[in-house]
Amino acid sequence: MPEKEEFLKLMKDKIGPSIDKKGRLYFEVLNEHILEVADYLFKKLGCRLSTATCMEMYRGIEVLYHFSHDATGQYFCPRVVMTDRNNPQMNSISNIVTGAEWIEREMAEYWGVKFIGHPRPEPLLTKEHPKGEGLGQPFRIRRMS
Amino acid sequence: MNRNVIPVGPFHPLLEEAEYFTLTVDGETVVDIDLDIGWMHRGHELISERKTFTQSIYLVERICGICSTSHPIACVHAVEDVDNIEIPERAAYIRTLIGELERIHSHLLWLGLAGHFIGYDTVWMWAWKYREPVLQMFEIISGNRNHYGMMRVGGVAKDVDPARVPELLNILDMVDEKMHMIANAAKDDPVLKSRLKNVGILSKQAAIDYCAVGPTARASGVHTDVRKDEPNDAYGMVDFKEIVLENGDVYDKLVLRLLETLESTKICRQCLAKLSHSNGPILNNVKEIGVGEGIGRYEAPRGEVFHYIRSDGSNRPIRHKVRAPSYVNIPTFKASCKGIPVADALITLAAVDPCYCCTERALKIIDKNHDPFALDLLNLSRQKTEKIRRETYGAK
Numbered sequence: 001m002p003e004k005e006e007f008l009k010l011m012k013d014k015i016g017p018s019i020d021k022k023g024r025l026y027f028e029v030l031n032e033h034i035l036e037v038a039d040y041l042f043k044k045l046g047c048r049l050s051t052a053t054c055m056e057m058y059r060g061i062e063v064l065y066h067f068s069h070d071a072t073g074q075y076f077c078p079r080v081v082m083t084d085r086n087n088p089q090m091n092s093i094s095n096i097v098t099g100a101e102w103i104e105r106e107m108a109e110y111w112g113v114k115f116i117g118h119p120r121p122e123p124l125l126t127k128e129h130p131k132g133e134g135l136g137q138p139f140r141i142r143r144m145s
Numbered sequence: 146m147n148r149n150v151i152p153v154g155p156f157h158p159l160l161e162e163a164e165y166f167t168l169t170v171d172g173e174t175v176v177d178i179d180l181d182i183g184w185m186h187r188g189h190e191l192i193s194e195r196k197t198f199t200q201s202i203y204l205v206e207r208i209c210g211i212c213s214t215s216h217p218i219a220c221v222h223a224v225e226d227v228d229n230i231e232i233p234e235r236a237a238y239i240r241t242l243i244g245e246l247e248r249i250h251s252h253l254l255w256l257g258l259a260g261h262f263i264g265y266d267t268v269w270m271w272a273w274k275y276r277e278p279v280l281q282m283f284e285i286i287s288g289n290r291n292h293y294g295m296m297r298v299g300g301v302a303k304d305v306d307p308a309r310v311p312e313l314l315n316i317l318d319m320v321d322e323k324m325h326m327i328a329n330a331a332k333d334d335p336v337l338k339s340r341l342k343n344v345g346i347l348s349k350q351a352a353i354d355y356c357a358v359g360p361t362a363r364a365s366g367v368h369t370d371v372r373k374d375e376p377n378d379a380y381g382m383v384d385f386k387e388i389v390l391e392n393g394d395v396y397d398k399l400v401l402r403l404l405e406t407l408e409s410t411k412i413c414r415q416c417l418a419k420l421s422h423s424n425g426p427i428l429n430n431v432k433e434i435g436v437g438e439g440i441g442r443y444e445a446p447r448g449e450v451f452h453y454i455r456s457d458g459s460n461r462p463i464r465h466k467v468r469a470p471s472y473v474n475i476p477t478f479k480a481s482c483k484g485i486p487v488a489d490a491l492i493t494l495a496a497v498d499p500c501y502c503c504t505e506r507a508l509k510i511i512d513k514n515h516d517p518f519a520l521d522l523l524n525l526s527r528q529k530t531e532k533i534r535r536e537t538y539g540a541k
Contacts, residue, residue, distance in 0.1 A: 022226065023375075024440055048369065049356045050442070050451045051468035066440065066453065070368065073375030075440055099356030099473055125183030 003045055003069060007076065011037060015078070024075040026064075031090045037078050038093040041067045047076060049097045054107040057081075061088040061113060065100075082113065089114035147172060151487070153494070155184045166478070166494065170487050178482045180475060193465040198224050198434055201465060202296050205452070208469065210291060211254060214247050215445030216452070216467070217296035222377055223441025223454040224298045224462075228434050232378075233426045236300035241379035242416040243286070243295055244443065245409040249320065250279040251446035252402040252409075255498045256327070259399060262492050263340055264527035268327070275323045278316045285309055300428030310421035314414070321410040328403040336534045341396035344485065345493030348393055351480035359448020361474045361497045364401045365393035371444035383415045393481075395489075395496040433460070445470055447498050471497070488529040 004025055008018065014037060016028035029037050041047040047067035054063050060083035067076040082088035092115035094101045104115045105124035115121065154165040163184035169177040189208055193201040205216040218240060225232070232240075253276040260268030280290040286305055287293035295301050305313075331337055347357070352365040362369050370387045372380045388404045390397040436458040442451045448470030455464040474497040482493055 021437075022229065024226075026438070048353070048358075050449065051453075051466065051472075053453050053464065053466040055455065055464040064453075066451065068374075068449075070374045077440075097356065098354040099476070102472065102476060103468075123183075125186070127181060127183060 003072065004074065004076075007040070007045065011040065023073060024077060026077045026079065029078045029080055031080055031082070034078065034080050035091050035093060035096065038065070038067075038096050041076050041078075042097050045069060045076075046071070049093075049099050050075075052100065052103045052107065054111040054113060056085075056111070059083060060085055061111060063090060063107065063113065065093070087114075088112060089116055091116050092118035094118050148176065153490075155181075164475070168482070168487065168490055173486050173488070175482050175485050175487055175490055178478050180478060182475070190465050190467055193467075194462055197460045198298055198462065201462065202298070203294065205467065206292055206294070206296075208467065211251050212247055212445045212447065212450075213292050214243050214295065215443050215450045216469075218244060218378075219441040219443040219445075219450040219452040220454075220465075221296045221298050221441065222443065223439045223452040224434060224456075226439030226441055227437045227454060227456050228431075228439075230299055230429065230431055232300045232429060234379075235304070235420065235423060235425045236427045237379040237382075238416045238419050239286075239295070239301045239303075239305055239427065241383065242305070242413055242420070243283075243293060243301075244378070245412045245416070246279055246282055246286075248409045248446045249324075249406050249413075250276045250283075251498075252406045253279070255402060255446075255495075256399070259395075259492065259495055262495055262523060262526050263337075264530040265337070268331075271323070271327060275320055275327075278320055282313055282316050285313060297428055298434075299431040300426070302428070304427050305417075305420045307421045307424075310417050314417055317410055317413055317417070321407070324403070324406050324410065328400075328407065331399065331403060336530065336537050337399075338396060339533045339537065340530050341399060341492070342394060343392070344395045344489045345481045345496055346392065346394045347477050347481040349391075351477065352393065355477045355480065356473050357448070357477050358470050358473055359445070360398055360401050360405065361448060361477060363387070363389045364397040366391045369449070371442050371449050375442070377443070379416060379419075382419075383412050385409075385412050395492055398496045434458070447471060448474060474498075486529075488525040491523060491526045 014029065014033040018025055018027035047069050050066040050068045052063055052065045054061065060081050062079055062081050064077055064079045069076065080090050082090060090113065092104055094104055095117060101120065102124055104118055107113050108115055109123045109126050148169055148171050151168040151170060153168060155163040165181040167179040168175050189204060193204055196204055202217045202220050205220045206213050208216045253272045257269040257272035260266065260272065283293055284290050287295050287303055295303060347361065347365045349366040352362045352367045358369055366389060368389055373387045385408045388401050388408065390401050434456050436456060438455045440453055442449050450470060451468040453466040454462045457463050477497065478494060482490060485493055
């Protein structure tokens with residue numbers, strides 16, 4: 001897969017150790033590099049953002065983006081881990097990928113993650129709820145691996 | 146500037162699920178649209194994390210009543226991806242057969258509703274009439290007309306009886322013949338072409354920016370089809386074409402779905418031929434799922450269904466993320482609805498195939514002179530078709 005090798009070569013200083021499993025490349029990215037990685041995957045490689053998954057693990061709150069490279073059927077999955085559970089925040093990729101707008105809003109209200117630079121940082125699913133009754137931290141998954 | 150706001154929803158005949166669109170119109174032109182979701186909290190992801198992997202399959206089957214096998218297929222793909230589980234070849238063909246039959250009945254359902262919205266009630270009746278035999282095929286195969294309960298991690302739950310394959314092929318032949326008839330009629334109809342051509346265009350760039358999937362993206366010239374990109378199950382073993390059109394308007398979305406239905410009948414025929422001449426296991430015995438994470442996806446009738454599962458080695462997922470195709474297709478309204486006449490709004494919203502229900506509610510707006518009048522989007526849409534019909538064929 002030349003795209004993957006090119007990506008790993010160009011981004012070797014920006015990403016952590018990667019796991020390649022059956023065409024799915026999982027790797028960790030620091031918050032300060034996520035915009036650059038997303039820009040490369042979306043604009044240079046032509047990947048499509050399938051969605052993003054937020055979860056709580058031992059190390060902190062984790063946001064895992066799923067970029068699909070439709071031409072080859074491969075997946076690039078950058079993972080950002082926020083260790084400050086009480087104030088998790090990371091850069092929003094919505095200004096690069098318009099399609100990330102809804103899922104980032106959803107993660108913000110379900111998991112309490114603040115997406116810095118989001119073009120429309122308002123609730124997606126709990127807009128009509130009385131103020132202060134959003135979901136967020138109390139609804140995080142209790143079980144951790 | 147004389148701007149009015151037309152609310153559509155949260156409960157509206159256009160929408161099977163409760164969603165809320167706010168159309169801002171200037172005269173008869175839509176100048177902006179705002180989308181508001183979150184009217185139903187079903188909690189599937191959290192519930193799934195409290196179920197076993199097998200129970201989760203039944204749970205996700207109930208996310209959608211129309212494409213009720215797409216979520217289970219994506220779900221079992223994700224679990225199988227965690228532990229690199231292979232499935233028997235016969236099970237792969239059965240999964241593909243079920244998935245393609247679902248595509249046929251879903252596209253026919255959409256076609257009928259689209260016909261109704263623009264005043265082609267004959268298309269509505271025909272499409273739904275010929276959808277019925279497809280549901281009969283499901284009943285023959287699985288015992289159920291909907292929610293088939295066929296998927297299992299490692300294969301499928303029920304075999305297709307080779308003795309009943311000729312009966313299934315006969316029904317498929319009839320559906321195929323009728324689909325050709327409807328497709329030819331739709332392509333040759335000048336009124337339909339005038340009514341839908343260049344209506345609600347979603348440009349290729351907008352489809353890419355919004356990460357649109359399925360027929361919504363393919364009608365705009367974007368090559369995205371999980372069946373070709375990552376051919377799971379039997380998709381790598383059957384012959385079919387990925388239909389991609391260029392204009393991105395409602396007409397292209399209609400033609401694309403009709404052509405896809407014909408491709409689906411071709412795939413079903415190949416699967417049935419294989420199933421009638423072979424035997425073998427349909428389910429591998431999977432005793433436990435290891436630690437890890439997996440991605441499962443399937444090309445549902447509306448586009449890519451995506452499931453992500455993370456396992457800690459117990460018998461249930463610790464995280465189960467579900468993304469349905471409408472979640473990424475609905476925001477494309479922002480791009481496709483701006484600048485269109487309000488009479489085209491209904492069919493443009495319907496063209497991405499969000500779910501529908503069968504009730505209708507007229508809504509009232511007040512104009513600047515405070516004269517109350519009823520604005521019914523459905524009638525506006527049908528009146529425009531009638532106007533084109535009269536212009537094409539004369540007053541009669």
